[in-house]
Amino acid sequence: VQLQASGGGLVQAGGSLRLSCAASGRTFSSYAMGWFRQAPGKEREFVATINRSGSTTFFADSVKGRFTISRDNAKNTVTLQMNSLKPEDTAVYFCARAVSSYANTQATEYDYWGQGTQVTVSS
Numbered sequence: 516v517q518l519q520a521s522g523g524g525l526v527q528a529g530g531s532l533r534l535s536c537a538a539s540g541r542t543f544s545s546y547a548m549g550w551f552r553q554a555p556g557k558e559r560e561f562v563a564t565i566n567r568s569g570s571t572t573f574f575a576d577s578v579k580g581r582f583t584i585s586r587d588n589a590k591n592t593v594t595l596q597m598n599s600l601k602p603e604d605t606a607v608y609f610c611a612r613a614v615s616s617y618a619n620t621q622a623t624e625y626d627y628w629g630q631g632t633q634v635t636v637s638s
Contacts, residue, residue, distance in 0.1 A: 516538065516612060517538070517539040517540075517627075518537070518611070518612065518627055518628065518629035518630075519536065519537045519538075520535070520536045520608065520609065520631060521535050521632055522535050523607075523608060523632030523633045523635075524633075524635070525636075526634075526636055526637070528636055528637065529600065530636070531597060531599075532600065533594060534550070534610075535594050536593045536594070536595075536610030536629055539591070544588035545567055545616060546567060546613050546616060547564060547566045547567055547612075547619060548564065548565055548584075548593040548610065548612055549613060549618075549620075550562040550564070550584065550610055550611075551609045551622055552609065553609070554605060554606040554607075559609070559622060560575065562574070562575050562595070563582055563583075563595060564613070564619055565585070565586050565618055566617055567616035567617075568588075569586050569588075571617075572584050572618060573620055575620075578597075581599045581600075582596065582597050582598070583595075583596045597634070601636060602636045603636075604636050605634060606634060607631040607632065608633075609628055609630075609631045610628075611626075611627060611629065612625060612628075614626050
């Protein structure tokens with residue numbers, strides 16, 4: 516399984532970005548997916564997760580109401596739409612595949628990780 520994240524960049528505070536994660540393999544629809552982020556000098560933290568069907572999502576409190584997560588199982592992609600971005604959202608964002616079909620907020624429950632995409636929000 517390979518995960519390729521894209522869509523990062525530099526944006527002003529209040530702006531939007533859409534991150535995409537493309538997955539290889541035929542089993543994409545069997546697993547939950549998640550987004551995590553890591554800022555310089557900080558530990559990796561949970562951002563959002565979606566179950567296999569897309570019917571269940573969870574978000575970190577810090578992004579709730581600003582970010583949405585969705586998936587297209589026909590295209591093997593998961594998308595993180597980020598609105599009203601803040602400087603504190605600056606980080607490298609990683610997509611990951613969960614070990615099960617259930618949405619999960621714990622990084623230890625993910626076994627495949629993408630390479631990350633940089634998001635920088637200027638004030």
